[in-house]
Amino acid sequence: MQAHPFTPAQIEQFRNDTPGAAHIVHLNNAGASLPVSSVVDTVIQYLQEEALTGGYEAEAKYKQELADTYTLIGRLINADPEEIALVENASTGWCIAFHGIDFKPGDEILISELEYVTNMIGFLNAEKLYGVKMVVIPNDEQGNFSLKQLEAAINPKTKLIAVTHVASTTGGLLPAEAIGRIAARHKVMYLLDACQSVGQMPVDVEAIGCDFLSVTGRKYLRAPRGTGFLYVKQQVQDKLKTLFIDGHSIKSISENDYQPLGDAKRFEFYEKNRALTLGLSKAVSYALDLGIDQIWERISHLAALLRSKLGEIAGVQLHDTGDQLCGIVTFSLSGVNCQQVKERLAEEHINVSVGLAKSTLLYMNKHQLQNVVRASVHYYNTEAELDMLCAEIKTLM
Numbered sequence: 001m002q003a004h005p006f007t008p009a010q011i012e013q014f015r016n017d018t019p020g021a022a023h024i025v026h027l028n029n030a031g032a033s034l035p036v037s038s039v040v041d042t043v044i045q046y047l048q049e050e051a052l053t054g055g056y057e058a059e060a061k062y063k064q065e066l067a068d069t070y071t072l073i074g075r076l077i078n079a080d081p082e083e084i085a086l087v088e089n090a091s092t093g094w095c096i097a098f099h100g101i102d103f104k105p106g107d108e109i110l111i112s113e114l115e116y117v118t119n120m121i122g123f124l125n126a127e128k129l130y131g132v133k134m135v136v137i138p139n140d141e142q143g144n145f146s147l148k149q150l151e152a153a154i155n156p157k158t159k160l161i162a163v164t165h166v167a168s169t170t171g172g173l174l175p176a177e178a179i180g181r182i183a184a185r186h187k188v189m190y191l192l193d194a195c196q197s198v199g200q201m202p203v204d205v206e207a208i209g210c211d212f213l214s215v216t217g218r219k220y221l222r223a224p225r226g227t228g229f230l231y232v233k234q235q236v237q238d239k240l241k242t243l244f245i246d247g248h249s250i251k252s253i254s255e256n257d258y259q260p261l262g263d264a265k266r267f268e269f270y271e272k273n274r275a276l277t278l279g280l281s282k283a284v285s286y287a288l289d290l291g292i293d294q295i296w297e298r299i300s301h302l303a304a305l306l307r308s309k310l311g312e313i314a315g316v317q318l319h320d321t322g323d324q325l326c327g328i329v330t331f332s333l334s335g336v337n338c339q340q341v342k343e344r345l346a347e348e349h350i351n352v353s354v355g356l357a358k359s360t361l362l363y364m365n366k367h368q369l370q371n372v373v374r375a376s377v378h379y380y381n382t383e384a385e386l387d388m389l390c391a392e393i394k395t396l397m
């Protein structure tokens, strides 16, 4: 792997585009990345225009730019714009897809051990509400998702494969495309939580073959908080129940019935924050300009470097397992509480986060982890910043 898909001058430029990078060492990109100034300016400027010209009037003026958001997202994940619904966060998108499925008592849902808490609550709720059963496909000894066990678990009752591409509290990666091939072979619906992967690595819904993909804006996409989207494959849109729907999501209504829109906008509500939509659009466009492959290469390089540097410090335990790892680096320090680590680092203007057991409950319980320190790198981080983190960790030890 190349150490430098970007030149030092380009990295300098990315950092100049990111006002926060001058003030803090931000290694909490899996929480929320630092936005670039053009994203922030877009949001502020739009809000000002709304205040001066009126909300509906500003929307009319920016109709094309707002519509372009769907096109840009489509380009990012290789989908049609008509397959994208804009939502406020990944959880909303995931819930719209999941609870839209016509579950019947006895149906089985195959899940991974890396499911985020929102998804776990969804599965537990579905067991109570619909009489379905969740079946966990555990990772093997090496921390890899078992495709063999997935395929063996599929039976006529299997309704859905619902897995998480990259977990919240560990740095492993699920083989999303191989899972998709199994789902297609057995004609099982496939919902992928790509909250932590989109913006970090190439995610191609066509290659993955998923029916649904839920994503947030604020993490690796570097978009404002309160943004996200749901991809719903065109062929399954009519099969998904529209439980929550408003007048914007219909073609027509009579006193006895209504016709939903013919695209994924039927899964949206009309009222949303247009300023944030444009901010999301700007962030997606910035990522596309840089190149997702290059972004992924740089993140992979920084994360591998960080793991190797942390691994050299006595008393540091690295927790990421699996053959394929990403920008989320999780670890703990012997005898030092994770929260204390985070607070001590914050005093030195280094942002990391604490991954709680509940966030990825099955994985954390299996590995008997209460919590972990999570340092999540992005392409705008530098090798020098990783050294600063490691120097502080050494003093903590």
Ligand SMILES: Cc1ncc(COP(=O)(O)O)c(C=O)c1O
Residues within 6 Å of the ligand: 088, 089, 090, 091, 092, 116, 118, 164, 166, 167, 168, 193, 195, 196, 215, 216, 217, 228
């Ligand atoms: C793997 C994963 N899925 C889903 C979510 C939920 O995302 P949101 O907070 O945007 O709903 C998170 C948030 O941390 C996550 O890490």
